[in-house]
Amino acid sequence: MAKPIILTVDDDPEVLRAIERDMRRQYGSEYRVIRANSGASAIDTLKQLKLRNDAVALLLSDQRMPQMSGIDFLEQAQEYYPEAKRALLTAYADTDAAIGAINTARVDYYLMKPWDPPDQQLYPVINDLLDDWRAHFRPPFDGIRVIGHRWSAQTYQIKDFLARNQIPYQSLDIEIDPEAKHLLEMADVDQSQLPLVLFGNGTSMPAPTNIQIAEQIGLQTRAEKPFxxxxxxxxxxxxxxxxxxxxxEGLRTVLVEREAPxxxxxxxxRIENYLGFPSGLSGGDLARRAVAQARRFGVEILTPQEVSNLRLDGPYRxxxxxxGxxxxxxxxxxxxxxxxxKLNVPGIDKLIGAGVYYGAAVTEAIANSGEDVYIVGGANxxxxxxxxxxxxxRKVVLLVRGEGLAKSMSNYLIERIEKTDNMEVWPYTNVTEVHGDQALEAITIHNSQTNEDxxxxxxxxxxxxxxxxxxDWLGDTVERDQNGFILSGNDLLQEGKRPKDWQLDRDPYLLETSIPGIxxxxxxxxxxxxxxxxxxxxxxxAVQFVHRYLASI
Ligand SMILES: Cc1cc2nc3c(=O)[nH]c(=O)nc-3n(C[C@H](O)[C@H](O)[C@H](O)COP(=O)(O)OP(=O)(O)OC[C@H]3O[C@@H](n4cnc5c(N)ncnc54)[C@H](O)[C@@H]3O)c2cc1C
Incomplete structure (x- = not known):
């Protein structure tokens, strides 16, 4: 976590330098000491700090300043950092105002100018204030914040992208979180521009695309080499x-992934049947480990980036x-x-991401706490x-078309489902309509045995x-079966004959398609x-056959 901040404010440049120097000397190892030369510029600084989610421990302000007095500044600052300690630096003539401010502006302390020697006149008070602040301090979330509506498809899509790329984030619901409204005002963004994404460096982006987010957080989306x-x-x-x-094995390798590795x-x-993980592991964990391993060997991973077309030019693919x-x-x-x-039933399209999800149980589980949810599908x-x-x-219902799960799901999962109290399996059912305007509200379920809805x-x-x-992006290049799956190896040989345009004096290798080298x-x-x-x-x-292919060209 970044160091918490001490902000000093004074319109007299010499005094400001002196207080900053004394504070930095004593507290610089644990706090970042920054300064502002007026109340207005101090408020601007606080807004920036708030957008970056930095912690502010102490505000130390001169009282007598033009335009905005120290008391006025400390009063306004409460809006941004109510938990920060507030102290006034006053000349003797201002002590009455300072004493009054302890009540009205909830100023914690006033200190007299000059503060020499600081060991006696300054540090004991400041130590006390900082100790007190630390005792109640909860470190702020140190990452990306996503502000949006709970039922917004666009908000869901951003959260899903971040989660699947293993980027920690905090989600703030504009309807229930007062902090969210506050941040929106500070970023000067209105609700029509949501979702708003705030990055740790203070950058704010209304409704960003995945590519914009990726660039901001340093994901690689462009290849370093042409070949x-x-x-x-x-x-x-x-x-x-x-x-x-x-x-x-020494190949210059690049991987292109359109969503997230x-x-x-x-x-x-939870994947429970992958060798070497007796108590299972989450898919996110598997992906994180694999990405780290691939990067360690020097693989370039471009994500989010999509391959949209393939063409051949001699030995080049x-x-x-x-x-582009x-x-x-x-x-x-x-x-x-x-x-x-896709499930094609009335009402569904506009609610995808707003209560209707393809897969995605992990990211949306907490949002459905205490609710009744329905799952369509009978496979693992x-x-x-x-x-x-x-x-x-509260309750999870599995809707399956057939008589049960035995034909399509592994036994270990069926047993776990049977033992879970808040889970039901409804056989012979399918969803025929989805209801809701902004968010999913209800579904219609048809029972094919009773013929009831x-x-x-x-x-x-x-x-x-x-x-x-x-x-689809392969156009008419490699051969596919009638369902669009890619044919390879011996499956390409029809009555011993090689694929139509195959010109090599050998059969396609195992896992090689109808085009050599693919x-x-x-x-x-x-x-x-x-x-x-x-x-x-x-x-x-496949990599073993890639080696053989490369050796032959
Ligand atoms: C929820 C769930 C749970 C599962 N649990 C298990 C389990 O417990 N055990 C088990 O053995 N199997 C399980 N499976 C099945 C298993 O996950 C799949 O068999 C496996 O992921 C297939 O891997 P793949 O690399 O072939 O394809 P995929 O995992 O489908 O990956 C293909 C990738 O290609 C990307 N892509 C597609 N088109 C493009 C393009 N044009 N440009 C760039 N990128 C593109 C996609 O975004 C995707 O990331 C589960 C599947 C799901 C959905």
Whole structure:
């Protein structure tokens, strides 16, 4: 945490220098001593400090100043730092006013000028005030603050981006948090410009994009070099594993990730079946460890950055990024995973992020404390989310189309669900309508056995339905199956024949696509297992074939 601040105020430059010098000599190791030459400029300084969430311990002001007196300044300062200690420096003639101010402006002490020797006239009083301040001081949150409406989709999207990139933040709800309104005024932003993001360096950004946030917090979004041996698209488990193996084996490696490293696994509250973690680990933890490992080996991770196009030029595979820039490579690995299928029911679109979420149980769990929430889906991801949400919600209901969970969910999760008191499974059900204007208020559930509809109030609907590959950006380059998953290796051989435009005198390697040097790993591969471990395995195996390919060009 940055040092707490002592602010000294005086309009006489000589006195100001002297008090600042004496304060710094005695307190400089523990406090930052700063100065202002008028009440107005001291108030401006306090506003800036408040926006940066710095702690202010003591305000030490001269009483007799033009425009704004010391008492007036200390009175106004209460609005920004009510907990800071306040002391007046007065000449003998002002003592009556100073004594009065102890009551009216809640001034803690008045000190007489001159204060020589400071060991006797200044420090004992200041020590006492600072001890008292420390005793009640709670360090302010030392990171990014997001101010917005609880049910705003844009606020949710910013919080989700920060959480998935492992950036600590504090969320302030404009409707219930008085501090939020105050900060808005100080940043000179009105409610129509929300969400407002305040950074630790005092910068404030109304409604920033992910890229703007990324640049402000120092995430890398542009490649350092024009060319790499290996370019990986997608930073889920498959892409991260390939990055670690590729870079550790000497390949110049860059990874491009459009949201946050970790992929789907990064959104999981607890992965219990990944080898080596007997009590499970959260997806966020797995992602953080993998990113650190990849960076240690020198992988460049560009995020948030999206690959939007691929073209071929002789031995070069060239991708275009969403910002229009291009990166060239010899070997390309597509590890773009899958995303949830959208639920198309009336009323849903405008409430995404405002009570309706695709995945995202972790970030929204606290916001649903004490509420009834519904989860759609019967696979492991839905089960994990249900167990996690049950720690916060009053009741969690799993809505499944079929007769139960046995066919689609692992046993260990089914057992945990059965043992959790505030959890119910409603078989033969699906959501047919979503209700709410600004935020989710209710959903209509259809029961296919009884053919009945019921409308239930809720604040949270979490959707975990099916998987769709993200391969549109590949255009008509690599071959895919009828569902858009990428074909590779032997799956490309039809009756022993190689792919249409394949010109090499060998079959495609395992995990190699219909274009030499372009590989695929993880959930986006046709026939993949869709597990963290299998993605990690495929990502690392792909690198072995990348080496073989590179040796041949
Ligand atoms: C909530 C949940 C819980 C799960 N729990 C488990 C579990 O306990 N055990 C288990 O084994 N498996 C679990 N899974 C499945 C597992 O997470 C996936 O199988 C695994 O993440 C697949 O990894 P991947 O790298 O292939 O793809 P993904 O994880 O889907 O990652 C792909 C990445 O590519 C990025 N991307 C996509 N398109 C582009 C583009 N054009 N440009 C740049 N980047 C792009 C995406 O943003 C994404 O980050 C769970 C899945 C979910 C959703």
């Amino acid at each position: 790499y041996d290996l370019l990986i698209v997608g930073g889920g488990p498959s892409g991260l594993a390939a990055a670690v193996y590729g870079a550790s 970790g992929g789907q696994a990064g959104t999981s509250s 060239i991708v275009t990024l969403a910002d 820039s291009e990166i060239s490579c010899h070997a390309l690995l597509v590890a773009t995973g899958v995303s949830y299928r 991801s839905a089960g994990q989310a249900a167990i996690y949400l049950a720690n916060y919600a 019921q409308k239930v109030p809720t604040t949270g609907l979490f959707l975990f339905i099916g998987a769709q590959p993200r391969t 590989f695929v790993a993880g959930d986006v591969r046709s026939g993949s297992i869709k597990r963290v471990a299998s993605g990690v395995g495929e990502g690392s195996i």
